[in-house]
Each structure stands twice: as structure tokens, then as C-alpha cells.
Amino acid sequence: MTSVPNLQLPLSGSKLCCLFFVAVLGMAGCGIFGPAAKKETDPDSDVAKTPSERVSEVDTITFVENSEEEFPPITERETTKVTEHKSIYNIVLLAPFSAKRMQREGDFASARMIRMIEYLAGIEYGLESCISGIDIQLNVIDTDNDVEFKPTFSEMPALIEADIIIGPYFTERVEAISSFALEQQKVIVSPWNTSKLSTANPYYIQMRPSLKTHALKIDQFVTSRSSLDQIMLMTKNDPRDIETLTFFQGNIPAGPDGRKRELIIDDIGNPDLTDSLSLYVSEQGYRDFIVPVWQDEAFVIAALSKLNFAQGEEKITVYGLPQWMEMSRMDYDYFENLSVHLSSARPARYVSQDSKSFTHSYYQKYGDLPGDDAYYGLNTIKWLAELLKVNGTDITSDLGIEVPDLDQRFELTAIFGDDGESIHHYENQFINILRFSEYRFEEVD
Secondary structure, eight states, X not given: OEEOOOOSOOOOHHHHHHHXXXXXXXXXXXXXXXXXXXXXXXXXXSOEEOSOOOOOOOOBOOOOOOOTTTSOOOOSOSSOOOOOOOSSEEEEEEEOOOHHHHHHHOSOOOHHHHHXXXXXXXXXXXXXXXXXSOOEEEEEEEOSOOTTOOOOGGGOHHHHHOSEEEOOSSHHHHHHHHHHHHHHTOEEEESSOOSOOSSOOTTEEEOSOOHHHHHHHHHHHHHTTSOGGGEEEEEESOHHHHHHHHHHTOSOOSSGGGSOEEEEESOTTOHHHHHHHHXXXXXXXXXXEEOOOOSOHHHHHHHHHHHHHHTTTSOOEEEEOGGGGGOTTOOHHHHXXXXXXXXXXXXXXXXXXXXXXXXXHHHHHHSSOOOHHHHHHHHHHHHHHHHHHHHTTOGGGOTTOOOTXXXXXXXXXXXXXXXXXXXXXXXXXXXEEEEEETTEEEEOO
16 A cells, blocks of 8 residues: 655755765666666676676767658658567666756756656666566666757667667657657657657557546446446536546447536636535535546645535545645545545555565665655566567567566557557556545555
């Protein structure tokens, strides 16, 4: 189970800076911003060796958008990728660590920077301690812009030699790297991005489920337990939020009788709204409220407050999205009172032996517990290592391989293009439903 986030005061800037450099220095033996490798031990020696001893400076990549006249878009795969089983596999991680900028501007580490460091810490631990029977060399490239270092993709040996590219973080950079990977027939694994690519890429693996996938999972869970006349969709009067309601209607027949009721709120602060919600509960029998808002923390908290009052003596259930777990001002009494259920691609707890050992190692190094992103990195590299071991360089030939001792499940599904035949990309569509009970989350589906 995942406990409620620790509400202690955040670390000071100097401590965050210390955490950043401890993370870097603690992994420097594997070349944190250069080549890093899973070490192999010579059976006739006690000395650990790495496949490569070369050292490189911090790499920083600048993205250049080429015109379609000069470089026409690739619309289909011209050849089928031939898989190759290698003695050493090269993986490149592209992520915004902001290393040089931090050194120039001070010691403040952003929340995103800490997430990237934790993700890398999980990958490094997996390579060093959890993987056997395969050698993987990791190169890490800081994708923050740097005026002093502006290579193109074709000038970067690490990318040219890569068997798998992990990242990058920002959507516009994902498009650029995806085009490069498609041309070079390299597998690209996107841990963070959910935006649909403008150009199909059958080598592109989207690890985070899309909003539509989350919506369908919530819809299936709720409608299997309640009738449509007990379910209400509740959102703010914003075009983007209203548009997402279609996903949460599920596979429904046409006409009003087959749709969940939608409540579009103009002003969440309107005192009359509480009375209206009370009537929906007490007189009209609504018991399940889906609130598919994830970017407006104030709205979500206010909506939970009003629903908490409106339920009265009845018992209602509120459904939301995983971003709610990261809202810093959330009142978890609302979660408890409203039996909040959230969709999540991550588990409620990390119980594998590797995760337990990683937790201990991380705490010994940094004096803190690893966050979800650290376990995400650990599970991702274990999954990739097993696929490389079995499939070789073209891991997309069989993405359904069972990987032992994983806390986080990955169920990859081919997403087809408009023609219904060609693969646009692959998406991880495994989602848990987590229920908040006794002030912690637990998996219920």
C-alpha cells in the first residue's frame, strides 16, 4: 500500500543541491553523464570490469527542426527491422537534468530535476544489482539547451550507436527524436509523454497510458458496479475539460438514455451548487461521481469539499485521475470520507525483493525514501533488459514477454493508424484502480 505523502516541510535549496550532487557523484563510477554499464566480473579475478572505460563530458542536446522540403516526412516503414543479439546493448537516456544550468545559477533543484534524478537512480540500481545474463551500456544525455554544445543527432555517436532510446521529456522533442529513431529503425521508449505523434512510428513505445485509456478503465470499473442513473460526470466549464467527457462515456449507445449525466460547472464557488449536489444525492440517487479534472488543483479540492458536504448520511464514491496524488494542498480527509478511487499505471506498493533492496540502498545513500519515479526507472530497465535478452535489438517483435519480479506491469498494445492496418505506435494500457481507505491507497482492480 502507498501511504499518504509525507507532509513535512520541503528540503531547503542547499539540501536539494546536495541531493543532486550526491546522486551524481554516487553514480559517477558508472559515468552518470557519459557511458555507464552494467558491470561484469571476470571469474578469474575479483576486479569488476566494464565493457567500456572511455570517459565523456556532460552531453547536452539542442533540437533543430528541419523543413519538410529538405527532409520529407517518413510515412511508412520501407524495410522490416532485422533483430540482432549482441554482446553489449547500448541504451541512451534523454532527460532534462539541467546540470550545467544548476551549476551556473545556484543550488535550487526543481521538482522535475529531482524526478529525473530519481528515475535515473532506479535505472542505475537495476543495471548494477538486478540484471543478469546480459550486458547493457547506458549513456545519459542532458537535453537542456546549452549554447556551448549544439550537435545534431547525426553527430552524436551515442545516439547513432543506440539500440534503445529512452525519452525525451518534452513533447516537441519527442517528435524530433521519434523521426530520427524511425529513420534509423531504432526503438524509442517514452516514459513520460502521452501526446499522439503526428507521424506514425512502429518503433515508438508509449509507457504512460493515455487519458482515453484511463477513462475507459474508470468507466468499466464504475459501470460494472453501478447503474447509469447512479453515475454523474462532473467537470468545469472549460472546452478542454468538456471535450474529455466523451472518453468517460465509454462504449455507449446513441441517445440520452445511454449516457451518464454530465454536470458542467461554471463557478465552483457558487453556494447554490452544494444544495444542488445534495438534491442529486438525497432525492435522485446519484452515488458515483467521476471528476475528470487533473490540471486545476483548486477546482478538484473545492469539488471534493462540496461533495463531502452533499453526501450527508448517504455514502458516495468519487473517481479521479492519478495527478490527484501529487496535489500539494489536497485534504486527505476528503479522500477518506468520499472513498476516492483513482486510476494509476503504478502499483499501490512496491513489494518485490529488488524493490525492497533498492529502498534500503537508496535510504543508505541519500537518507530518504525513493519516490515513485525511482521505482519506475527500476522496473523499466528490468523490463527492457528481459526483452533485449529474449528478442534482441527489435524488442517490438514480442512485447508480451513475462518479466519476473516486477512491481509495475506493462501491457503493450498496438495502436493502429487511420487505415486500421498499419501500426502507429505501441501503448502501455495497464491501469490499476486504487482506493483510498484508512488513509492509504490499496489496489481494488
